[in-house]
Amino acid sequence: MSQPATVTGALRQSFDWTGVSGRAVYATAFAAQILCLGAALIFAPTLPVMWVIVAVATFVFLGQMRRRMRDAGWRGGWMWVAMVPYLGFIPQLILLFRRSAGTPRRGENTTLRKVGWAVALAFCLLLAGRSSFYAPFWIxxxxxxxxxxHNDYLFSGSxxxxxxxxxxxxxxxxxxxxxxxxxxxxxxxxxxxxxxxxxxxxxxxxxxxxxxxxxxxxxxxxxxxxxxxxxxxxxxxxxxxxxxxxxxxxxxxxxxxxxxxxxxxxxxxxxxxxxxxxxxxxxxxxxxxxxxxxxxxxxxxxxxxxxxxxxxVRRVVFSLDGDPTRLFRRVP
Structure with missing residues (x-):
């Protein structure tokens, strides 16, 4: 099936789990979900609508993930494995590299796939190091x-x-x-x-x-x-x-x-x-x-x-109030 060229196209395809999606479309949906989740963790305290955006991005990603699984020749049971917290990242990442079942697609956009992989890897490293090397904190x-x-946002060091x-x-x-x-x-x-x-x-x-x-x-x-x-x-x-x-x-x-x-x-x-x-x-x-x-x-x-x-705590990262004087402010 043709790949969506717009956000609305991706939304429509997310309702159709009987179709297929290539790696480029899947990688785009994956990266969008991760970026929305990261933004929500930062801005949700003052902008609760971010969680609505995360929910929409997650819905689109789940639809595209099921289509990608069909394209890769995976059975439907893998969907449940991919939704398990933390463990699910393993099959999700594998899908970024898995070739389509049968004849490999030609001319597929590998740039978006690489971007998706880079974002996913960075996110996994942040999750792995969160409790040991840094911790976000909102005042x-x-x-x-x-x-x-109040409303300073910072990262505490190791x-x-x-x-x-x-x-x-x-x-x-x-x-x-x-x-x-x-x-x-x-x-x-x-x-x-x-x-x-x-x-x-x-x-x-x-x-x-x-x-x-x-x-x-x-x-x-x-x-x-x-x-x-x-x-x-x-x-x-x-x-x-x-x-x-x-x-x-x-x-x-x-x-x-x-x-x-x-x-x-x-x-x-x-x-x-x-x-x-x-x-x-x-x-x-x-x-x-x-x-x-x-x-x-x-x-x-x-x-x-x-x-x-x-x-x-060494520095304030920024203020959720938008105060420019708080940006990267040193903590005495």
Whole structure:
């Protein structure tokens, strides 16, 4: 049968599983599905319609895959194997190279097939390395402002790193297993305490240098649609919300900006001795962060096992809000 020359042609053919499709058409459908899925993983938090696009692309691909199987002389049972998560990639990839049953097609467009193979291989490598070498993360709240703001999209680096004080890390919550991102303040053997909103690390108060106020617009933010808390409250919608900023410096000389709104009960805590193999973490937006200042028994994070670290954050990739100043922004 003739191959579709348009998207609508591919859609029509996807309803006809009795027909056949060559490698070029199949490779195009395969690459389109992978690219749509990748785009959805990035943009779906703010653009849910991406999942509708993924569903359409998947439907087209399944139809073209069944037609490709008929063209390659495969039995219908292979369709079920090809739909098994992860394992199904094996027959799907083989179909990119499998010749048509009987006389090989002549003049078939091999360029599209090669493109499809390259996209598939890259996607498989990303899946294989996701848990070990990188992990995508979307910032849903402002607990790490101004370092990371809501709707920042980033990749955390390999989990096979030595965590140091001052690192911003993505980790698994030790109780509920959800992903969090915070800054490491203390490691095994360290003592950490908050006194009047200042960090006391191993008996020494970390110095803070005043910085320009952090300003943001009073509006709903992040995944939960919450309003920011402001030092200059009350603030009307659309007006400027201010927080006091200061540059905090660790004994290693590493510096970063932290925020303060007003006195809170977490500004003063008991001394915590960090167990070996654990870390004490804080959000940079100190009055708007659930972190190690609250023990797990009180609903907080407490100290976190180092084995829960999923990766270290070095740069923001981009902002889902489209803010150009966030593009490849370095994380201090």
């Amino acid at each position: 849903p709240t402002g607990s790490m402002a101004p370092t990371l703001v 989990r096979f790193v030595t965590v140091a004080r001052g690192d911003v890390v993505v980790f698994r919550h030790p109780v509920n297993g959800t992903d969090f991102v915070k800054r490491v303040i203390g490691l095994g053997g360290d003592t950490v305490q908050m006194v009047a909103g200042r960090v006391v690390l191993n008996g020494t108060t970390l110095p803070q240098t005043p910085a320009a106020d952090f300003a943001e617009t009073m509006e709903r933010q992040g995944a939960y649609g919450t309003y920011p808390r402001c030092r200059n409250a009350p603030v009307a919608l659309g007006e400027t919300c201010l927080k006091t900023a200061a540059v905090e410096t660790l004994p290693s000389g590493r510096s970063y900006t932290v925020l303060d709104i007003r006195p809170e009960r977490t500004d003063d805590t008991e001394v915590v001795t960090v167990p070996d193999g654990h870390m004490f973490v804080l959000g940079d937006n100190r009055d708007n962060s659930a972190d190690s200042r609250m023990p797990q028994a009180a609903g907080g994070i407490g100290t976190v096992p180092l084995e829960n670290v999923k990766g270290r």
